[in-house]
Amino acid sequence: MKSTFNYGTDHLTVGICLDIAAGKTKGIINSEATEMIKASWGAVKKIVHDHHPVYGINTGFGPLCDTRISEEDTSLLQSNILKSHSVGVGKPIPQEIAKLMMITKVHALAQGYSGIALSTLERIIWHIDNDIIPVVPEKGSVGASGDLAPLSHLFLPLISLGEVFEKGERLPAGQVLNKHGLKPLSLGPKEGLALINGTQFILSFAIKAVQRFDAALNRADLIGAMSLEGLMGSIRPFDERLHNIRPFKGTRMVARRLFTLLDGSEINSSHISCDRVQDPYSLRCMPQVHGASRNAWLHLKELTEIELNSVTDNPVIFNADDTISGGNFHGQPLALPLDYATTAAAEIGNIADRRCYLMSEGRYGLPKLLTHDAGLNSGLMIPQYTTAALVTENKTLCFPASADSVPTSLGQEDHVSMGSISGRKLHQVIDNIEHIQAIELLYAAQAMDFRRPLRSTPVIEACHQLVRRHVDFIQDDRVFADDINNLYKLITDGSLLKTANEAAIAHQIDLSHDEFGIY
Structure with a gap:
């Protein structure tokens, strides 16, 4: 019912x-x-x-x-x-x-x-x-x-x-x-x-963006954790004590999720006593970067919900003798947070590209370009070109539409928000992030295979198995666009996050973030 x-x-x-x-x-x-x-x-x-x-x-x-x-x-x-x-x-x-x-x-x-x-x-x-x-x-x-x-x-x-x-x-x-x-x-x-x-055009793009950006942020933590395992990174930077002394909501939430996703991993335990002092920022600073974007998402969600329950037309009729011609139709209250969210979303793609590059460098015991036979095979050289292109495209989309105003209606409407453009641009950035994340997932799964027979945690392993059901381990060069498109489908149809959530429930791992929900 x-x-x-x-x-x-x-x-x-x-x-x-x-x-x-x-x-x-x-x-x-x-x-x-x-x-x-x-x-x-x-x-x-x-x-x-x-x-x-x-x-x-x-x-x-x-x-x-x-x-x-x-x-x-x-x-x-x-x-x-x-x-x-x-x-x-x-x-x-x-x-x-x-x-x-x-x-x-x-x-x-x-x-x-x-x-x-x-x-x-x-x-x-x-x-x-x-x-x-x-x-x-x-x-x-x-x-x-x-x-x-x-x-x-x-x-x-x-x-x-x-x-x-x-x-x-x-x-x-x-x-x-x-x-x-x-x-x-x-x-x-x-x-x-x-x-x-x-403002219902701006608002409706904001509603859908809140949902899509939330999913992108959840995937960023999950795929980032897989990349960290492939690169044998440390989970020490996700210790809650570190984030309790700089207690941004989003940062604490991401650190908690990353630690939970990786705690108990064989891969992680195997290098606890190594002489690597600290990891590159794209691994070590995931709570700060992903978390800052999560804070932007929180702000967008809060203001979207206010707008959802507002009266935004003009004039407003209180009664037959009391009407007000005001400006509740003006889109600026959503235009600004939409532009903020666009930049925050773009950064999720930016840091993901850096992890792809890191995994292809041949550092930390991984083969160069994540292939055994580099030279005859280019391996995972060129997919990172695509992430670089998408990251730069996103940067060009980060110019805030709300920073511009063109007078209309013979000057009667002399300041406008351009928030409709802000809303559409945010979705273009999220479109690109979904492809970037598909490519990082390709790199992360390949990197993890070079750590066998060591295993990660149940959630990470469930996601790796999902990838391998759709994309084989890369031995020789092939048309990697096919692999990217297969992983893109797992991302956009919700399969990756569903697999992670089901594994978490089955193993009683708490990945919930109720304060960050959309209901």
Whole structure:
């Protein structure tokens, strides 16, 4: 039986939002939210009837805010704004992101400050529940005044315009609505503006980034531990006493996980008395580097959850006599942490590339390029070229979009966040990290094989065995792109982390990090 979530009254988290999008949880509007929605809708109708000037209800938009709109034209004004603001370009955003946009928009509007009709929210929920997802172009939002262009495309189907995805097919929205016996909505005063004024494009990219970045950070610790074993590194730098005297949350968490992953390893025990004084930074400083990125993730998650439960349109309707034209639609509160997270994510790839290079150097008893017959075979020389290329590509993506602003709307909107670009760039960086981690996994598994017959811990060995079920030990040169793609699949489909978690549970090893969860 599905759990339920009450739009407008319950507290929404990243995890719950993703569960609604996945169909694991059903979002509903309960009686309390219904009353709040109806009261706000009634307030808007009273404003129109009393001819009290309120932005976007009976005035034009942007620089046309001083242009009065007659009572009989207030509905036409709202459908016009959806059409005129649908100016997005580029390929469609992922359907999951578009679905998250609808979920987060319903939750914001259902809090009763936006002056929207209950029937409009019910139609959006119909799209969510039936997985009929509007086509939304990826580019065109400046991240202030709301994500105007993408949200306009998202809600064109409400008035039987635009396109939708249904069962993998891209179709005209009007055709799909007709098939399901639905008529286009006639939007009332304020509804069009309420639909497109908000941060749901930026927010939905942030929601998905919180999930993907979390997985990338978990893999960084796991694959980093495998690399350390292959390089016969020390676990002493992960002693909790060291991190208790510099107690950053992320650093302590990573040190604890690395120590837990490696404690009891035969490989580690075999060189406790060696004369190596200390390891290179890419091994020794994993708690500090991975941990700093984890702190950035924590900050992004915290601010994303605040935004998830916020009202971000304009004007805000407290009652018919109390409306405020403010700036809750401005994307800066998320744009800055998204840019911060982009740099933090890029560093996870940067340090992984250094470990790949370290494993190929022929140090610490490993053969040069991790092959017995270097010369005739190039071994693992060139995969590190790919990590180097991806690391540099990520660096170029780290320029903060939020550091730029181009005035719009004839100067009325003279500072914008560009947070929509921040959100998309973060995902590009994570895409590259997934490939970098696949390559580090290739190196780490190969390096560990040169330590046989010594074994690592149950979790590390389970992950090594998973790799070897899909990628053979490298004896001679072959098309390494095939190996990288096989490991990339294990990373992106969740197999690697699932294998690690199952092994941890089976051997009663605690890898939990509840304070860092998404629910």
